[in-house]
Amino acid sequence: MTTTTSNLLFVSSSLFNGQSKSREVAGEFIAGWRRTHAGGQVIERPLTPENIPHLSSETLAALGKAADVRTRDETKAVAFADSLIAEVEAADTLVIAAPMYNFTIPTTLKAWIDHIARAGRTFRYTAQGPEGLLKNKKVVVVVSRGGFYTTGPAPAASMNHQEPYLRTVLGFLGLTDVSFIEVEGQAIGPDVAGKGVEAARAAASMLAGLPRAA
Numbered sequence: 001m002t003t004t005t006s007n008l009l010f011v012s013s014s015l016f017n018g019q020s021k022s023r024e025v026a027g028e029f030i031a032g033w034r035r036t037h038a039g040g041q042v043i044e045r046p047l048t049p050e051n052i053p054h055l056s057s058e059t060l061a062a063l064g065k066a067a068d069v070r071t072r073d074e075t076k077a078v079a080f081a082d083s084l085i086a087e088v089e090a091a092d093t094l095v096i097a098a099p100m101y102n103f104t105i106p107t108t109l110k111a112w113i114d115h116i117a118r119a120g121r122t123f124r125y126t127a128q129g130p131e132g133l134l135k136n137k138k139v140v141v142v143v144s145r146g147g148f149y150t151t152g153p154a155p156a157a158s159m160n161h162q163e164p165y166l167r168t169v170l171g172f173l174g175l176t177d178v179s180f181i182e183v184e185g186q187a188i189g190p191d192v193a194g195k196g197v198e199a200a201r202a203a204a205s206m207l208a209g210l211p212r213a214a
């Protein structure tokens with residue numbers, strides 16, 4: 001049992017709200033995490049098209065300006081991006097629920113990444129190459145998909161631009177302790193979909209270090 005205060009940040013990005021399988025499986029991991037982290041804090045950042053804008057040219061320009069010359073809108077935009085970064089920095093465990101949309105991640109999750117990937121803060125360029133600055137965090141990514149890309153009939157690994165992309169960009173930011181849980185076959189039919197969720201929930205429980213709750 002871990003006794004120090006721990007922070008888990010949960011970033012979800014499904015358009016299916018309560019029906020989301022990536023969210024359900026991430027919830028299984030988080031339930032197990034809560035049981036092994038007494039007093040641990042869970043912060044949720046549910047991403048929707050309404051609450052996460054694309055990174056705009058205005059925000060990018062504002063980030064390059066000194067705080068005292070920013071307009072009110074620029075100050076607000078920078079404060080929002082700063083708050084997203086601060087949430088990640090404060091977390092020792094990051095859980096990301098990422099459905100596959102058109103072979104990659106949802107645009108809301110990409111917009112979140114565009115906001116948190118900031119040179120000089122979450123990564124930097126050195127003479128030896130880029131260095132990720134988000135270090136010593138455990139990351140669990142639950143990826144859900146309608147089809148099969150890794151196992152089962154007709155795997156289509158070369159069409160999977162979801163998991164390889166996430167592994168690359170998280171690693172670039174210094175997040176190298178990343179575990180993926182796959183929820184596949186969600187568009188194949190209820191039996192296959194149900195088995196996919198069950199297997200993923202069991203993997204999530206195991207990763208949290210616990211047998212499934214009865």
Ligand SMILES: Cc1cc2nc3c(=O)[nH]c(=O)nc-3n(C[C@H](O)[C@H](O)[C@H](O)COP(=O)(O)O)c2cc1C
Pocket residue numbers: 014015016019020021022023098099100101102103104144145146147148186187
């Ligand atoms: C807009 C959209 C695009 C999708 N594109 C793909 C895809 O390219 N490949 C795939 O296997 N499934 C695709 N799906 C199916 C989802 O990945 C699947 O339903 C998954 O369970 C969604 O995650 P969620 O249950 O957490 O929302 C797509 C679903 C939606 C809504």
